Structure formats: C-alpha cells, structure tokens
Amino acid sequence: VTPAEAAGHAVPDGAAMECNLEYMSKYGTRDPWQKYGHTVYLSPCQEGALIAVVVGIWSCPDGRLVLPGDEMWEVTKAGFRSSLCTSVTLKDHLATVHWIVANGLMDSARSTLTADHPLRRLVRQFYHRTADINHRAKELLMPEDRLGFRTFGFDDQGWGEYFKDIFSEWSWTPFRELMKGRGFSESFLKSWPLAQDGELVWNTFHKYVSDYLGIFYSSEESVAQDSQVVAFWAFFDVHIKWKLPALTLASLTALVTDLMFMVTAGHELLGSIVEYLTTPGGLMPKLVAGKSEPDVQTFAQALIVISLTGFRMPPLMGDWTHIFQVDSWDPTSRQRALDLARKLQADLAAASDEISDRNIQRERRGEHKFVAFDPRILETSVSI
Numbered sequence: 001v002t003p004a005e006a007a008g009h010a011v012p013d014g015a016a017m018e019c020n021l022e023y024m025s026k027y028g029t030r031d032p033w034q035k036y037g038h039t040v041y042l043s044p045c046q047e048g049a050l051i052a053v054v055v056g057i058w059s060c061p062d063g064r065l066v067l068p069g070d071e072m073w074e075v076t077k078a079g080f081r082s083s084l085c086t087s088v089t090l091k092d093h094l095a096t097v098h099w100i101v102a103n104g105l106m107d108s109a110r111s112t113l114t115a116d117h118p119l120r121r122l123v124r125q126f127y128h129r130t131a132d133i134n135h136r137a138k139e140l141l142m143p144e145d146r147l148g149f150r151t152f153g154f155d156d157q158g159w160g161e162y163f164k165d166i167f168s169e170w171s172w173t174p175f176r177e178l179m180k181g182r183g184f185s186e187s188f189l190k191s192w193p194l195a196q197d198g199e200l201v202w203n204t205f206h207k208y209v210s211d212y213l214g215i216f217y218s219s220e221e222s223v224a225q226d227s228q229v230v231a232f233w234a235f236f237d238v239h240i241k242w243k244l245p246a247l248t249l250a251s252l253t254a255l256v257t258d259l260m261f262m263v264t265a266g267h268e269l270l271g272s273i274v275e276y277l278t279t280p281g282g283l284m285p286k287l288v289a290g291k292s293e294p295d296v297q298t299f300a301q302a303l304i305v306i307s308l309t310g311f312r313m314p315p316l317m318g319d320w321t322h323i324f325q326v327d328s329w330d331p332t333s334r335q336r337a338l339d340l341a342r343k344l345q346a347d348l349a350a351a352s353d354e355i356s357d358r359n360i361q362r363e364r365r366g367e368h369k370f371v372a373f374d375p376r377i378l379e380t381s382v383s384i
Contacts, residue, residue: 012056033153
C-alpha cells in the first residue's frame with residue numbers, strides 16, 4: 001500500500017493491498033459522465049485463504065476517502081468499477097495486448113523474417129489473423145464518435161491523450177518481473193492464482209521456445225550473426241519504443257515466451273469479462289456522477305462491445321505441426337521441430353490438468369476458481 005505521505009491523501013486503517021487507478025483522473029470526460037480515477041483498498045487475506053474485504057476507496061472525482069457504511073459508499077464502489085472497466089478494457093486489453101504486443105509480434109515477424117525462417121515459423125500461429133482483427137478494432141473503436149469513443153466517457157482531448165500516454169509510456173517487462181514488481185510477498189505470489197498459474201503456463205512456453213531455438217542457434221554468436229533476428233529485435237523500436245535489452249539468446253527466448261503468453265493467456269485474462277458486464281451492478285464503461293448503475297444506453301453499448309469479442313480464433317491446443325513442414329530445413333532440424341510442437345501440446349495438457357487440480361483446492365478453501373490461464377480454453381492469437 002502506498003503510504004499516505006506518498007499518495008497525497010488519506011489511506012484507510014487496516015489496508016494491506018491496493019488497486020490504484022488514480023492515473024486516470026487527469027483525463028477529461030464529456031458531460032454528464034463522471035471523471036475516472038479511484039484506488040480501492042483491501043484488508044489482509046484471511047488465514048489460509050486468499051480472501052480479503054474492501055476497507056475503503058479513494059475517489060479522485062470527489063477528492064475524498066469513502067469508507068464502508070458511508071452514504072456515498074455504493075456510488076463510490078460503482079465509480080471504482082467504472083474506472084476498472086475502462087482501464088482494463090482500453091489500456092490493458094485493447095492498447096497493450098492488441099495494438100502494442102500482438103501488433104509488435106506480427107509486424108516484426110512479417111517485416112523482418114522470411115517465410116521459412118525458423119523464428120517466423122515458431123511465432124506464426126500466435127499472430128494468426130492479427131492484422132485483420134486489429135484493423136477492424138482500429139476502425140470500429142479508435143476514431144472519435146465511433147463505438148469505442150461513445151461507449152466510454154472521455155472527451156475528445158482526454159480520449160486522444162489517454163492512448164498517446166499509453167503508447168509513449170510503454171516498455172516491455174517480462175511476466176515474471178512484472179509479478180515481482182507488484183510489491184507482494186513471495187509467499188503471496190506462490191498462492192496467488194494469477195502469479196501461480198501464470199508462472200506455470202509461462203514456464204511451459206519458455207521451455208518450448210528455449211528447446212526450439214536450441215535447434216537452430218548453438219551459441220550467442222549464432223544469434224548475433226543472424227541478420228534477420230537482429231532486424232526482428234530492432235523492429236520493436238520502430239513504431240513504439242519497447243526499450244528491449246541487448247539481444248542475447250536468453251533475452252530472445254524471454255521475449256518470444258512473453259509474446260506467446262500475452263496473446264494467449266494474457267488476452268484471455270483481460271478480454272473475457274462478459275460475466276462482469278451482463279448485470280447493471282457489474283462493470284460499466286462510464287457513469288453519470290452520483291449514480292451507482294449505468295444508464296440504459298451505456299449498458300447496451302457495453303454489451304455490444306463484449307459481444308464482438310465472441311468471435312473466436314483457433315484454439316491454442318491443436319495440431320499446428322503443418323507450420324514446421326518446411327522443405328528448405330534439413331530433415332533432422334525439421335523432425336526435431338515437429339517433435340517439440342507435439343510435446344508442447346502434451347505439456348499444455350499437463351498444465352491444464354494441474355490448474356484444474358489447483359481450482360479444486362481453491363474452492364475447498366472458499367476461494368474462487370481461476371480459469372483464465374487454462375490452456376484448454378485459450379485461443380492461439382488475439383480475437384476482436
């Protein structure tokens with residue numbers, strides 16, 4: 001929890017964790033929509049289970065800390081849910097996963113790697129139809145007065161500045177480091193489903209990428225001498241600055257692993273929020289000041305946006321061996337790549353079984369099950 005001195009405002013007693021979305025408060029909104037920007041504070045988890053309660057919410061629009069039982073409690077909770085819906089949907093899902101990560105993967109691979117290059121073949125399934133999906137999203141959601149703009153509450157200037165800041169402030173942080181940077185204890189991370197299951201799936205991808213690249217690159221020198229890989233790495237700074245570290249076999253493995261993870265598990269986590277949007281008491285993309293539920297038009301707009309995400313891509317778990325049937329490769333390398341592609345499917349199935357077993361134990365402790373990273377429900381690339 002950010003101390004009160006650093007936060008610049010009061011922090012409730014007993015707060016152990018926070019979800020801080022105050023960065024949103026600087027962006028203007030259209031009348032009559034309330035400005036965004038809230039921080040929710042949670043209690044410590046119960047003994048033996050990941051169960052916490054909300055102990056207070058700081059509201060930037062109101063400039064005050066609201067506690068349970070306050071007359072503004074229901075309105076402030078709704079305000080936080082509106083900020084959360086908007087931040088997850090626009091920043092994390094649309095801008096980051098679709099327009100930065102998926103586009104970065106697709107554009108770098110197609111612009112710098114020849115069709116039969118081993119690295120392009122490795123990532124090929126993970127940018128399936130990305131160009132088409134993201135072009136549609138750009139046309140439908142980005143322009144002012146289109147569906148995206150009308151669904152959320154930003155004014156013209158705030159809408160443009162919001163996305164501009166996301167792109168300019170972006171830098172790549174691998175999933176493992178991202179989790180450690182949250183400030184949680186090691187014991188919490190080991191039991192937190194997002195970190196625990198994420199680590200399992202990330203490691204599954206990492207082993208696959210590491211073993212696959214090992215077929216074609218036996219040393220650091222062999223990576224540095226591949227001009228296409230060097231160009232692939234540099235391309236991530238052409239449009240949006242990723243601020244990648246120096247190119248090494250290890251850093252290339254980590255980046256490709258993270259790209260695979262983000263367009264599959266990350267996309268599922270951030271994009272599959274339909275159950276939170278199908279009730280007026282759930283998440284809402286914008287809110288009239290002083291109200292605890294969205295107006296009819298906003299509720300309908302949210303349903304339209306989430307219904308568009310129902311167009312699915314091919315599943316991650318399937319037969320992708322045709323990608324590695326490359327005649328220009330030597331037979332030994334081709335067979336090893338095919339074997340690894342098949343082994344990935346077996347490892348993903350094992351990870352899925354492990355997550356299912358963990359969810360049984362979570363529900364026995366009174367926690368919710370966490371299925372967002374289950375490989376059996378993941379798509380192989382971003383869908384709209």
